[in-house]
Amino acid sequence: MFGLTALGTLHTLISIVAVIAGVTALVRDYEISTGSVLGRVFVIGTVITCLTALVIFEHGGFGLPHALAMLTLIVLAVAYAGERGELGIASRYGAVLGYSFALFLHFIPATVETLTRLPLAQPYLASADDPNAQPIMAVFLVAFLVGAATQLYRLVRSRHLPRPVVDAPHTRPSAAGPLAISYVDAGDVRTIIVSGRMDVSGKESMASELVDLSQASAKVIVNLVAITMLASIGIRALVVTAKGVKQRGGNLVLVVEPGSMVMASLKMAGIDQFVSIVTSEADAERLAAG
DSSP: OTTOOHHHHHHHHHHHHHHHHHHHHHHHHSSOOTTSHHHHHHHHHHHHHHHHHHHHTOTTSSOHHHHHHHHHHHHHHHHHHHHTTTTGGGHHHHHHHHHHHHHHHHHHHHHHHHHTTOSSSSOSOSSTTOTTHHHHHHHHHHHHHHHHHHHHHHHHHHTTSOOOOTTOSEEEOOTTSSEEEEEEEETTEEEEEEEEEESGGGTTHHHHHHHHHHTTOSEEEEEEEEEEEEOHHHHHHHHHHHHHHHHTTOEEEEEOOTTOHHHHHHHHTTGGGTSEEESSHHHHHHHHHO
16 A cells, blocks of 8 residues: 555554654653653664665665665664763753654655655655655754754753752761762751762662651652662652651652653653652742642
């Protein structure tokens, strides 16, 4: 159907799934990240789409479809390196903007392949080089640029969120290795500031430390803005702490950088279903006091 081979049909179906996953992730999380199921579906689907494209379009020598497929794979590799923090200070920018650019690249071959076949009676495009494709490509490009500008604004803005205070009024050495925990009391609200890695290197002590610090107040804010890694052991520590505060009739609020891997991990684990997660200290203070 539509002049597609079995491989072509599989390629098309996988690319559609990848695009839907990518767009849904952008709408829901404002970015695509492998920290979410949607993000992983997008990345894996896009890789498969690119690899099958190299096979489907191999006839006639190297062409634009080959170049787009290879460019997309390179963009995905850069974005993934950014997620792993391998791009230095540009890591977050590379990850967020890279995955968005990869999604945009989907629409170039998709537009050509679709409109050279549809409508069935008289396809809108006579060929891949038809000038009628240019206005459509321009619309996708503008949409990408607007979206990328919005993401860039959010990334720059997030850098101005409150960060852990190195010389906080109350700082205690953490037995959890590469993890710093401090706290600040303002009235009856205690803010626990955590920075570093909440992963296996933190061991079980991080849970006991958080629980211990949270017992001083029924209104607790845990600032995770400067967390660089949040693994399952860290999530469990937060859950134990939140349950302890709740059992005392209190309220615990998490402050997380918007669009971060930490945010994605917490949502994927379903923590946002029973713990309030906000992106600013002001919102946290309001919810904790309420």
